[in-house]
Amino acid sequence: MNIQGIIPAILTPLTEKEHFHPEVATQLVNRLIDSGVHGIFALGTNGEFHLFSEEEKLQIAETVVKAVGRRVPVFIGAGENSTEATIRLSNKLADLGVDVLSIITPYFVAPTQEELYEHFRHISENVNIPILLYNIPSRTGVSLAPETVARLSALPNVLGIKDSSGNIENIKAYLDVTKDEDFVVLAGTDSLILDTLKLGGAGAVAATANVLPETVVGLYESFQKGKLDESEHFQKQLQPLRATFGLGTLPAPLKKAAELYGIPVGPPRSPVKELSGEALEAVAQMVEDYRKQGKAAKE
Known part of the structure; x- marks a missing residue:
């Protein structure tokens, strides 16, 4: 499978009672595909994967697969804390028609690099669809070392890694150690999309x-067309939106921005709360500024 381009890490729409909202999820998927994205990534960090039961995850995945309708590849977060639970969920997702499993490192338990390697190796041997590794040490407390990624890249169905470390040197190291493998490195930090492309990365899983x-x-x-000045301009255009991410607990600021743009994604799931006060005003002003520039997503 050819993994490249811009793959939105989609929000998970919820009702006011914090139940999954499949109709809005379908609306969001269609809007993104109509905008030219190259894949859809659900149940990532901004998709609040850690707050849903297995039953809910399967409902979300089934809705996304159906909404996409094979127009672009579907990536679904399948990572659980235990190896066994990850394998079980991964195979259920594969049965739903998911194209690629995104598997985050275990969190809270802080395994060693050898334990991480064995975790992913065992998963690889027990699932039949491609795997994208997911490194986000600020949330999990553990980082996949370049040497471990090099070992994992040799496994037949481990196709790449999404790196959300926020460290361009880490991305460069992953690219260097896997240069002899058919393996892709995707930016998971939106401020580093262009830098990752310049180093030879394949694209980004982008919340923005x-x-x-x-x-x-x-x-x-x-x-891709060699228009570097233009791509640098687009990269800078993302910064005002990214600057609002620190105004509330993830993904509350992004959900509010999406709502103000016309996608009623609803609230984050508790214990995270919706924005209010000055934070809400700042996000509303940011959205208004983008609208004046004609940068809003198409209605």
């Missing part, structure tokens, strides 16, 4: 694409 899909796709496509 929920709100600014044309901008993020434009960044990738202009880079």
Whole structure:
């Protein structure tokens, strides 16, 4: 499978009672695909994967697979804390027609690099669809070392890694140690999309694409055409949205921005609360500024 381009890490729409909202999820998927994205990534960090039961995850995945309708590849977060639970969920997702499993490192338990290797190796041997590794040490407390990624890249169905470390040197190290393998490295930090592409990365799993899909796709496509000034302009256009991410607990600011752009994704799931007060005003002002520039996603 050819993994490349801009793959939005989609928000998980919820009702006011915090139940999954499949109709809005379908609306969001269609809006993103119409904007030219190259894949759909559900149940990631901004998709609040850690707050849903297995039953809910399967409902979300089934809805996304159906909504996408094979127009682009579907990536679904399958990582659980235990190896056994990850394998069980992964195979259920495969049965639903998911194209690629995104598997985050275990969190809270802080395994060693050898334990991480064995975790992913065992998963690889027990699932039949491609795997994308997911490294986000700020949330999990553990980071996949380049040497471990090099070992994992040799496994037949481990196709790449999404790196959300926020460290471009880490991305460069992953690219260096896997240069002899058929293995892709994707930026998971939206401020590093262009830098990752310059180093030879394949693209990005981008949360900002929920709100600014044309901008993020434009960044990738202009880079592919050698229009570096244009791609740098698009990269800078993402910063005001990213600057609001610290105004509340993830993903509350992004959900509010998406809602103000016309996608009623609803609240985050408790214990995370919706934005209010000055934080809400700042997000509303950011959205208004983008609208004045004509940067809103298409209605």
